[in-house]
Amino acid sequence: AQKITQTQPGMFVQEKEAVTLDCTYDTSDPSYGLFWYKQPSSGEMIFLIYQGSYDQQNATEGRYSLNFQKARKSANLVISASQLGDSAMYFCAMREGRDGGFKTIFGAGTRLFVKA
Amino acid sequence: DTEVTQTPKHLVMGMTNKKSLKCEQHMGHRAMYWYKQKAKKPPELMFVYSYEKLSINESVPSRFSPECPNSSLLNLHLHALQPEDSALYLCASSQAARHQETQYFGPGTRLLVL
Numbered sequence: 001a002q003k004i005t006q007t008q009p010g011m012f013v014q015e016k017e018a019v020t021l022d023c024t025y026d027t028s029d030p031s032y033g034l035f036w037y038k039q040p041s042s043g044e045m046i047f048l049i050y051q052g053s054y055d056q057q058n059a060t061e062g063r064y065s066l067n068f069q070k071a072r073k074s075a076n077l078v079i080s081a082s083q084l085g086d087s088a089m090y091f092c093a094m095r096e097g098r099d100g101g102f103k104t105i106f107g108a109g110t111r112l113f114v115k116a
Numbered sequence: 117d118t119e120v121t122q123t124p125k126h127l128v129m130g131m132t133n134k135k136s137l138k139c140e141q142h143m144g145h146r147a148m149y150w151y152k153q154k155a156k157k158p159p160e161l162m163f164v165y166s167y168e169k170l171s172i173n174e175s176v177p178s179r180f181s182p183e184c185p186n187s188s189l190l191n192l193h194l195h196a197l198q199p200e201d202s203a204l205y206l207c208a209s210s211q212a213a214r215h216q217e218t219q220y221f222g223p224g225t226r227l228l229v230l
Binding site: 031032033035037042043044045046047050052091095096097102103104106107108109 | 147149153157158159161164166171172204206208213214215216217218219220221222223224226
């Protein structure tokens, strides 16, 4: 059974510093996609970054990078130079290939607080 | 700005009411999704439409009825809901229902059932 684990319910970071949000996953499917989403208090789920299981390099998107360690089944999100607007809930998610990729399973989320 | 729109943003309804949530995407995507999200919980998949055909129904009660009139529109018809159905309802779309395709979400509809 697929599973996404985010062990940090809440994280604090000082403005302008970097922060790492942890995510581990469990799957036996060789084909899968890993995603990170940001959800501010407004409720909208904002896509941040994607990593495919066959990608050789870690994904990067602006201030976001994904530390993909396939053997350890981890896909941690690194946010560099934190901003006050980064305060939000962050979800790690996975889609497997064998079920047609229809389902996205989300982790429990990590709430990030950025301090001025 | 999101290219997935949802209306209404907020909805309050009684248990005997019939209402509909609407979702529209402007990205030419062929897969659309409904999720339910309770407070402080991750989203849970309800329905998946792929090429306007229902592909997944995650054992959702029949008081929720999805409809996909065309590839860019997705509705969720609500009837005889219960107070525990109060939640944020999120619509999403992706190019296709494949594991490497990113889902893009709308702003959601906050539903309160009295």
